[in-house]
Amino acid sequence: MKRTPLARGTKTLKRSGFKTKPQNALGRKKSLKANLLGTSPVLDPQTANIKKTRKKKSQLSKLKAELWQLCRNIQIKRYGSDCYTCPSKDLQGSSRHLGHFISSSICSTELRYSLDNLRVQCYSCNIHKSGNWLAYETHLIADGINVQELKDRNEKTKGQMYRDDFYIQKIAEYTTILESL
Numbered sequence: 001m002k003r004t005p006l007a008r009g010t011k012t013l014k015r016s017g018f019k020t021k022p023q024n025a026l027g028r029k030k031s032l033k034a035n036l037l038g039t040s041p042v043l044d045p046q047t048a049n050i051k052k053t054r055k056k057k058s059q060l061s062k063l064k065a066e067l068w069q070l071c072r073n074i075q076i077k078r079y080g081s082d083c084y085t086c087p088s089k090d091l092q093g094s095s096r097h098l099g100h101f102i103s104s105s106i107c108s109t110e111l112r113y114s115l116d117n118l119r120v121q122c123y124s125c126n127i128h129k130s131g132n133w134l135a136y137e138t139h140l141i142a143d144g145i146n147v148q149e150l151k152d153r154n155e156k157t158k159g160q161m162y163r164d165d166f167y168i169q170k171i172a173e174y175t176t177i178l179e180s181l
Ligand SMILES: [Zn+2]
Pocket: 083, 084, 085, 086, 087, 088, 121, 122, 123, 124, 125, 126
């Protein structure tokens, strides 16, 4: 008894699918004709879409790189070049890292660029000791950072998607901070 309406529903879906196909084909033919005649500035809508996505992606990665550089410069200016979690002093070049307390692999975008979650670290602490988090936490608490609030904020913001305007706003905010140091 239940089969009849289900089968009917499927048929309806199929029928409407067939209906849309010729329309699409016609649309493609039209745009092709327009291209041949030189009346359309867009060559192929699919190619145009790919180009648009690529452009947007590189713009976003540029913003991310710029924001990350600001994070680095602020924290180096604030805390110097000594490792935050071990006795290593005056770190230079590739051994001077900016490490996350809540690891970048599990933290939200918000925490990835949160200054409370970032400190200068040596290569060994950041990479080999996976952030040396126990020493990290002890130092953050001593610095008056509410570690629990940081963890809660990470849970709340995890999985949230951020667009260009988030990075643009953060860049403006951090530029002001850097200039005031
Ligand atoms: Zn270290």
